[in-house]
Amino acid sequence: MFGDRLKMLRSARKWTQEEVAKKLEISRGTYAHYEINKRQPDFETLKKLSNLYEVTIDYLLTGEDQQGATDEMWKEILDPQKQLFFKDLMDAPEEKIAELIKIWDIIKERDKK
Numbered sequence: 241m242f243g244d245r246l247k248m249l250r251s252a253r254k255w256t257q258e259e260v261a262k263k264l265e266i267s268r269g270t271y272a273h274y275e276i277n278k279r280q281p282d283f284e285t286l287k288k289l290s291n292l293y294e295v296t297i298d299y300l301l302t303g304e305d306q307q308g309a310t311d312e313m314w315k316e317i318l319d320p321q322k323q324l325f326f327k328d329l330m331d332a333p334e335e336k337i338a339e340l341i342k343i344w345d346i347i348k349e350r351d352k353k
Contacts, residue, residue, distance in 0.1 A: 243277040245300060249293040250275075264288050283315045 250260055261271040264285060273279035281289065290297045299305045329337065 241277055242280070242301060243275045245303060246289070246293075247275045249295065253293075260292070263292055282320070283311075287311065 250257070257271050257275070258268045261268040264271065266285065270279065274281055286297050286300060290300055293300075296305050297311070329340070332340075
């Protein structure tokens with residue numbers, strides 16, 4: 241998991257949570273929540289973490305080092321509004337999802353014209 245990777249990377253450097261938090265300019269509590277998977281950092285903090293630990297954002301989030309993923313892609317995926325939308329979508333009943341797909345198809349068709 242994400243938090244486990246952060247803890248492993250921090251421990252390998254023999255840094256405390258306080259030291260990492262200072263480097264990231266966040267509170268120790270916020271960083272601690274990342275390590276225990278209670279909170280997810282925003283894109284800018286993920287970028288700082290990847291630079292600090294000299295790993296890719298892909299590695300931090302997935303545990304794999306994908307070379308094809310760009311910062312722009314992750315910025316889009318991690319956009320708070322999109323995350324909220326997809327969270328709501330995942331919790332929606334099937335008939336609402338089907339309705340949304342129909343609406344999306346109408347929008348796509350309209351934009352082709």
